[in-house]
Amino acid sequence: MLNRIAGRFSKGVEKYLPDAFVIAVLMTLLVFVLGFFMKPSEPIELFQSFGDGFWVYLAFTMQMVLLLMTGMALASVPAIGGGLEKLASLAKTANQAYVLTFLVSSAAYYINWGLAVVVGAIFAREVGKRNKNAHFPLLVACAYAPTALYTAGLSSSIGLTVATKGHFLEKVMGVIPTSETIFHPGTITILFALVITMPIFIVLMAPKKGIIAYNPPAKLPELDDKPSETVNTPAARLENAPFLGIVTGLIGVVYLIFKFINGKDLDLNMINIGFLSLGLILHKSLFQYAKAFKEAASAISPIILQFPFYAGIIAVLQSSGLGESIINGMTSIASKNTFDIFTYWTAGLVNILAPSGGGQWSLQGPLQVPAGMKLGVEPSVIAMAVGWGDAWTNLIQPFWALPILSVVGLHIRHIMGYCILLSIWVGIITTVLMIFVY
Known part of the structure; x- marks a missing residue:
């Protein structure tokens, strides 16, 4: 039943969801319109903040460009490629392909999210080459799905930030050791619950017919000086x-x-x-x-084009007060027992507009931490609730999918139907567990 629902839903998303660049532009226009309502007397400030913020991600954009290009160049080494082929060949059936791709990508995300971007994309491509019974859009979704887990990993931006002496909220919440954030029993419980249940959900979504196998793109012309x-x-x-x-x-x-x-x-x-x-x-x-x-x-053009727009969006969110209104509005109705849940939901909503863990923490942390501590909520719980919410809606935010999609040659519409359904499952599991484990 789930695979039929997923199939119809995915086809609907493919039909109506525009290109990722169009989404970035539409989101830019949306925050401008909402920003005008927030500050109708100061419209020029929005234009100024967008223009200034547009360049904030230049260093990060170049980091991501190099990450993809150096990673793909490394994967083309015969010895590395042979190792990936051997590991990919372990998947004999389509279901094994989905599960293996998810687990390999999950392990990479746990070590470092930047490493996972390259590893997940290249591994999905290698598995797709060898398993023509696997639906390649779902296979790529499997490689991207563990982005929902990264906040519990060793490169958790929020977990590592609050554990660093001198971080910008130290006077408010102190320095929080990783034993209370990414290595907290509650965090580990949620991590294992998602790692176990997400592949099961993926297998249940897998289509039985209409399989789209991996189709390698045409090779670029050789260098002119090949002779x-x-x-x-x-x-x-x-x-x-x-x-x-x-x-x-x-x-x-x-x-x-x-x-x-x-x-x-x-x-x-x-x-x-x-x-x-x-x-x-x-x-x-x-x-x-x-x-x-x-x-x-050829894989890097979407990143160069779109990342500056998201930097501008984040700047407008901050200058217009829109981000602050969303955060204050949702958490104002929370109690001590529900604050972490509302923080999680708020972070998920804010992340759709401001897809950056560090950027989101700088926006949400100064508002969320004092409000939660006033209710008696531990600051470590607040930090992880923001982190889990940030990771949760990465599943439906094109920003972080762009690098993987660039490597495998798909558009966001090809995987987003599956990612939306996965995000619903992740949201339910995480919400329920947060009630008991923090």
Whole structure:
């Protein structure tokens, strides 16, 4: 029954849901209209905040671009590709393909969400190549679905922020150790409940007919100077010499080892340097690495185009007071026993408009924490409620799906029907468990 509902729902979403860029523009116009109602006497402030905020994500955008391109270039190394093929070949049936893709992506999300973006996308593609009975849009949804779990992982932006001495809310809530947030028994309980039940829900949604198998995109033209591979000139020998890539890659490896020894945590910059260094070492030459990098370039245009719009949206939310009104309106009716639930729901709603864990915490934390503490709610519970809400509606927010979709060559409409149904399930499970575990 669920697979029939999912099939019809997915087809409806594919028919009526526009492209992700159109969604970003529509959301921009929506926050402007609502912002005008919030501050009708100061409309120019909205334009100014949007223009100033438009550039806030430039560094993050470049990080994501490099993450995808270095990750895909690394995956094209024969040894890495062979390992992925071997792991992907473990899925003999369509249901096994869905579950295996979900679990591999979940493990990557637990380690680091940035790592998971590349691992999940590439693994879904590899499984799709080998299992033509698997519905590829659902397979990609499986790779993306664990984004709902990331707040319980080792790279939880809110959990790590409040555990850092000197964070911007330290005077209000103090420094909260990770034992009270991401390693809290309640957090672990919700994490395991979702990891167990989400694959079951996915399998029940799986279509029995109308299967869309993976269809590899057409390859880009070769580099114009490809003949230099076989020409015996000084320039060609340098281009094809393995030692240049190995030596350069080792510089990055030494840097990473030094940073880890000195207590540096894994972040996007560390992952990018790691991917880049390993790619340089493992590819046969700089020429081969440049070729792999060029082939990966076609995946990044949606990110470059759309991320600045979301940065502008977040800026308008803050300057117009719209974000503050949403937060205050929902939590004003909460009691001590329901505050974490209302915080979770509020965070889920705000995340649809402001899809950034760190950005959302800077918007929601200063309002949510004092209000909850006044009711006697532990600040660690408030932080995790915001984190779970942020992760929850990532499932229906195109912002975080863009990198994965870029790698696999699908549009948001192809997976969103399944993601919406999954988000309903995640919302129910998390809401019910939060009543008992925090």
